[in-house]
Amino acid sequence: MAQPCCGNLLLITDSYKVSHHKQYPPNTHTVYSYFESRGGVYPETVFFGLQYILKKYFVGCVVTKEKIAEAKAVYDAHLGPGIFNEEGWLYIVEKHNGRLPIRIKAIPEGTVVPYKNVLFTVENTDPNCYWLTNYLETILVEVWYPMTVATQSRAFKEVIAKYLSETADNLEGLPFKLHDFGFRGVSSVETAALGAASHLVNFKGTDTIAGIVMARDYYSCPMAGFSIPAAEHSTITVWGRDKEVEAYRNMVTQFPNGMVACVSDSYNIWEACGKMWGEELKALVEDRGKRDVGPLVIRPDSGDPPTTVLKVLNILGEKFGTQMNSKKYKMLPPYIRVIQGDGINYDMVGKILTHMKENGWSADNVAFGSGGSLLQRVNRDTQKCAYKCSYALVDGKNVNVFKEPITDMGKKSKKGRLTLEHDNGQWSTTQEGTGNPDKDQLVVVYENGSLIKDWTFDEVRARAEIELLK
Known part of the structure; x- marks a missing residue:
């Protein structure tokens, strides 16, 4: 019996992302993106569920030549030959033993954070894999559901x-x-x-x-x-x-x-x-x-x-x-x-x-x-969840990346490297790399194929408890 596509991470993405490795500027080395709740029904969000995604889909050797061959066959038929980044994925197998050269920093699970703040960031750790950061957006954004x-x-x-x-x-x-x-x-x-x-x-x-x-x-x-x-x-x-x-x-x-x-x-x-x-x-x-x-x-x-x-x-x-x-x-x-x-x-x-x-x-x-x-009666817009690129290193130069659509300023995105700081009971996201790393509440939870933080359910519950009971 055929296995579902969830057994192959290369197939867990939106079709258009398969072509994106060809669209970045020459000499792009780093792509850095973040996830946030841009607003929504509830003024605070309980961050939960990323650990499940990481353990199920990201930990260990998740890229193999067999999975690359399967993905190539699918995408050649779906998008046309020559679009799929076979060379890039083979590089991950040969250079990183099939482990994803990615670093993810996130707020500890269970933390209650006002919306419009960064909740996790993603960046490549190998300059040859700049295209990987946003290829993974689709599955990572699905954290919107448990979080909501x-x-x-x-x-x-x-x-x-x-x-x-x-x-x-x-x-x-x-x-x-x-x-x-x-x-x-x-x-x-x-x-x-x-x-x-x-x-x-x-x-x-x-x-x-x-x-x-x-x-x-x-x-x-x-x-x-x-x-x-x-x-x-x-x-x-x-x-x-x-x-x-x-x-x-x-x-x-x-x-x-x-x-x-x-x-x-x-x-x-x-x-x-x-x-x-x-x-x-x-x-x-x-x-x-x-x-x-x-x-x-x-x-x-x-x-x-x-x-x-x-x-x-x-x-x-x-x-x-x-x-x-x-x-x-x-x-x-x-x-x-x-x-x-x-x-x-x-x-x-x-x-x-x-x-x-x-x-x-x-x-x-x-x-x-x-x-x-x-x-079931929730969707990604309940808390207006979004994943956006905010920084890139291109041709040796730092680039603060953002969008600012004139038709909807509510979709204006953040710029540069971000820190999430908590002072005197107030949360704030500092942009453009100007934050204090010592105050950053984001911690490395995943790096180069390994889960760095393994939160227990008791820890999650303790952080999420309502103020009345804390």
Whole structure:
């Protein structure tokens, strides 16, 4: 069976880049480029995911004569003979044993940096390979995806933490307040792995197994996320509508210890909460509290989320009782909780929590599940990610490279060699080689085929933690 192109780095680029080695000025020796978030939805970005790309695609001997031959055949047919830089790639095999003569400096993963700052730089270390720096742009820019998911997930965490601070006794439950339901809602298994791991930078709840495997294999984390037994509609509706209560009874008896979640809107969510859970099965639910084995979590999965969540809480409160916490907000008994997993995005979480607060309910009664909105409803423009050349050495002369399109000054690029500095809590990118190297927060993470920094998931999480918890 043929191997996918991801097994050949030479094929992981945009078509036009294959011709770029012919387009630089004579006697070009160095090309230096950088990656940044030029703006976007969120004013700060969580840098994450570059290490995965480097380990998977860049480390070790990644260029061979066999891969060059494969690429030549593809590009000769695709672009026409004589375009592909066969000589340049063979030079890397013969001179560097197939290891990429490239240096990458990056901000440590997990660092939270305001947008419009450099996040990593790339340059060739062999003057004969000046063309390589931007050939690699395509795969390197794909860091936009894990970075953006981590950024969005952290924004969720901040808004949930805000409402917990205002309406709950503590923030102990915060790491499990946003659960990843996104595996089926993304475009590929690799997307699921990257996106789920990015979410786990901020939270510890996930149903996307690919993410915990990625965190284990690429960030030295034995177990990054956790889940619980949970029902889906088929495991409830297969019992038939007349035996719906028996389906619920089966859930709490099959899983007598530990948290268990049960979707309860297959027919009539109000009846399920009030009559079935609140009356017929009430003793079984209360028994979980007596044994202190973990709560039953009721999951509504349809309707207007703010309205539905509040009504579910009110019904459960009427049936099981409530108590006031130290902030004077209502809490259900500890053996019963609610998770809203339908229609959850960043804005909706705020609407639900606002509605709960206005009606006297603590945010600690609920958790959220998010799927496609968490892992898929983002793109490169969410944080306006871009990779641009800013410096070159041509014919022995330093050249500050930049673009400044008159039609869109938001795309104006940075000039020269860059440093990312952090003074008195403020981040700034210094251009044109005028920065202080001793203050530069960018560190060498990859050089000449070797991974120089190997960040652990614990280190990433510590850097990304919200200020409230640091």
